[in-house]
Every structure is written in structure tokens, then in C-alpha cells.
Amino acid sequence: MEMQDVIEEGYVGILEDLRKRSLWMLHYCTACGAIELPPTITSRFDAERFGIAPFVTSRQSDILLVTGYINIKTLRRIVTVYEQMLPPKYVIGFGSCTINGGIYWDSYAVVKRLDLYLPVDVYIAGCMPTPMAVIEGFRSLMKLIDEGKANGWKKYIEDNAYYKENQRKVLG
Ligand code: SF4
Secondary structure, three states, rough: OHOOOOOOHHHHHHHHHHHHHHHEEEEOOOOOOHHHHHHHHHOOOOOOHHHHOOOOOOOOOOEEEEOOOHHHHHHHHHHHHHHHOOOOOOOEEEEEHHHOOOOOOOOOOOEOOHOOOOOOEEOOOOOOOHHHHHHHHHHHHHHHOOOOOHHHHHHHHHHHHHHHHHHHHOOO
């Protein structure tokens, strides 16, 4: 291997390591599960010890945290926010409602599966997930970043026609 390649590989490795330890999260509080976020990010469970901190703008955030059921009106905003974020970016579906609609599974107004519309890197199951489960979800994402497997944002570019078609079916 050329010296240049060794340096580049080392540089990318360091970058990935730093990235996984500095995750700014935009929590898009769509529903009731968001109530478990305050204990997760404040002193009791202290998500910041893992480098995870809440942030207020899409442009500077790394994680889009969708905290619960998504109705059709909300989906449009979530997609807009996700597209405003700069890559690499990650999506976490928080709560059973983002996986299968949860207790709203038969509602005409609720979107049942977030991953049909956006590339979800990690789901955190539960209704509502406990702070421990949320921290575990963050740690799973960090592991995926470390292994170079948190590539949902690339999938969104490569399979954009698939996501856009699904979005169009719901949003028109
Ligand atoms: S999974 Fe439970 S807590 Fe979360 S949004 Fe759905 S109903 Fe609310």
C-alpha cells in the first residue's frame, strides 16, 4: 500500500471515530414518545457523555430523531427537514409507531412505516422507549458508524426514485 493511501486510510478512520463521538441530534417531536427525551439528555442518563447533544437546526445536525407516530401532514415536514440536513446524516425511528404505526396502526391519517419514506438507520422499539433503550439505540448507531455501515443517507441518494415514489403516493 502506498504511503498516501495509508495516510488517507488513517485520516478517514480518525474522522469516523470523531464523528461517532460528536452526534448532534435534531429531535423532531412528532408525538408522545418525546417525553422520554428530557431524562435521556439531562443529568440522570446524561446522553452527552457519549457525545450526543440536542441541536436546533437541520443544517448543523447529524441525527434526525423522529419521536413517535407520523401523520400525513407531519411526514411532509420531516422529509423537508431531512433533505435540509448535510451528509453524512442519520435517521433514528423512536417508538413502535415509527416501525408499524403502533396503537395507530389502523388510522387513516397515520403513516405506518417510516422506512418507506426515509432511510432509517436505527429503530428504537417500545411504547414509549425508556431512556436506557434510547441510549442503547444511540450506541447501536455509533457502532454502525464505526463499522462504516450507517449508510442510509447514501441509500437515499442511490434509491431516491423509490423514496420519492413512496412519498408521492402519500403526499401527492
Ligand atoms: S410508540 Fe407509544 S409513546 Fe411512542 S408515539 Fe406511539 S403511542 Fe406514543
